[in-house]
Amino acid sequence: MKVKHIIEHLEELAPLHYAEDFDNTGLLVGNAEQEVTGILISHDTLENVVEEAMAKNCNMIVSFHPIIFAGLKRLTGSSYVERTVIKAIENKIAILAIHTALDNAIDGVNAKICQALGLKNCRILLPKTGTIKKLTTFIPKKDADLLRNKLFEAGAGNIGNYENCSFSVDGMGSFKPQEGANPTIGKIGETHYESETQINITFASHLEKNILRTLFRHHPYEEVAYEITTLDNTNQKLGMGMVGELESPVAEKAFLRFVKERMQTGCVRHSALLGKKVKKVAVLGGSGAFAIRAAKQAGADVFITADLKYHQFYEGEGQLVLMDIGHFESERFTKNLIYDFLTKKIPNFAIALSESDTNPIKYF
Template sequence: MIIQEVINHLETLSPLSYAEDFDNVGTLVGDVTAPLTGVLVTLDTLESVVDEAIAKNCNLIVSFHPIIFKGLKKLTGKTYVERVVIKAIKHSIVIYSMHTALDNTFEGVSAIICNKLELQHKQILIPQHGTIKKLTTYVPKDEAKTLRNALFSSGAGSIGNYSNCSFSVEGNGTFKGNTVSNPTKGTKDTIHTEAETKITVTFPKHLQSKILKTLLETHSYEEVAYEIITIENKNQHIGMGMVGELQNSLSEIDFLNHLKLKMNTGCIRHSSLLHKPIKKIAVLGGSGSFAIGAAKAAGADAFVTADLKYHDFFSAENSIFLADIGHYESEQFTKNYLVEYLTKKITNFAIILSKTNTNPVKYF
């Protein structure tokens, strides 16, 4: 088994095309064609984590946060980032990062928080725009069903909670092949009229290459006419943050105790108590101040996130309860989830949960 095969499983879970534009995800260091010896899963790739990978004979580190975020102009070992990269290269270790690609996945970071807090009826808080494409093509009428089913099998025809969606219109197409053409319908150098079906299907943008491959392999024409556009529908399964509901309402104090217990944190910074019951909760792992407005708009009673600044707490405006549980604390269970996911997919290699605590924040 080569390293790329593990990466394929990770990119099925969270396609890199859904990462934020500012992010640096995917393979950051190393040769993905190398034979796999073992996988170490971590939240951050520090030098101590690379040492752990060496000790445990793992030549793939799956890291949530990217160790290389900004461009590196030198590799002299003067910074912790440079030392990590140098050591990984020296020991032929691949570093792969998921970060906002996993943040934007329906079963990603925010869903993990929701599950820990036992929230029901999960929905994306901020759906990502531009993630749904529409394919339109034209096929001989007697081949329409075959092509349509092939496109469905490749992942086309899904939108929201619906699958096998398409729209078809019948009409007549005309074409004339030149002297070097090889038409499957009609004869070259002669105008031909063919009864055709216009087929339109939607698909998630990360499947575009697969959808086009299926179209071209299934369609009988030598030249296949098609168009792809981006539609404006919100993607219910891709985006930042989530909102869900507790089975039963809690007081703010009881909710804070619930939060401390489930998220394994002894310190929660929060806004003023509103003395209102809490049932509907928005969550966003990592730095989530930008989503306060979205949490309000969703009608959430509370918003659980991290890295709130002094003035962010004023944004509560006595309409929502803000709880900052810490950046590491909000994402700490991500690596456990990835270990469980990969263990189910790969049974003949060890998927190891890193024992290194990479939280740089300490509490007195």
């Protein structure tokens, strides 16, 4: 199995297409055609993680965080980033980072937090927009069912909890083949009229290449008329953060103790308690201050995230309690998530879970 095949599997969990623009995901070190002897799953990729991969005969590391974030102008070993990359290159170890692609995935980082806290009725806190597209094409009526079904098989037509969604309109199409054309129907120099079906079907934007490949493969015309538009609809299965509900309301201090134990954190920094029960909980793994407003709008009693600054603790404004549980701690289940997914996809392959502690923050 090659590096590119591992990437294809991970695309099913968290398409890299949906990583944030500021991020640096995908294959950071190595060759996509390289044969993989084993995979090490890690939270971060540091020198000791590369050494662990070597010891376990793994020549590919799948990491949550990217080791290369800002641009590298030289590789002299003068920083921990450069030393890590050099060691990986010298030992032909590929490094793949998945980061915000997994943050945005419906079954990703935030779903694991919700699972750990036992939240129910969970939904995306900040659903993405601009990620749903619509294909419109025109095809002879007799060929419409075949094409429609092939597009469904390629992943088109999924809307929320519904599959095989489309809309069709019958009409009359016309065209006049010119010299050099090789028409399936009609004759050179003559205007041809054909009973056609207009097919309208939505698809996730990361599937566009596959959708077009399917369209061209199964459409009978030499020249395929089609349009692709980006819709304004929010994508309820893609985005940052999640919000859900506890089985039963609990007191704030009891909930603080519960979160500290479940998320295995040495410290919970929080805003002023409000003296009310906690029922609805918003979560966002990693640095999530940008979602405070969304958590309030969702009616959350508590917002759990990390990396809150001093003045940001005021932004709860008496509407909810802000809880900072630590960056690493908010993402601590991530490597297990990746490991569980890959071991199910390729159960007979050598996949190891890193034992290296890469959390740079310690508690006294």
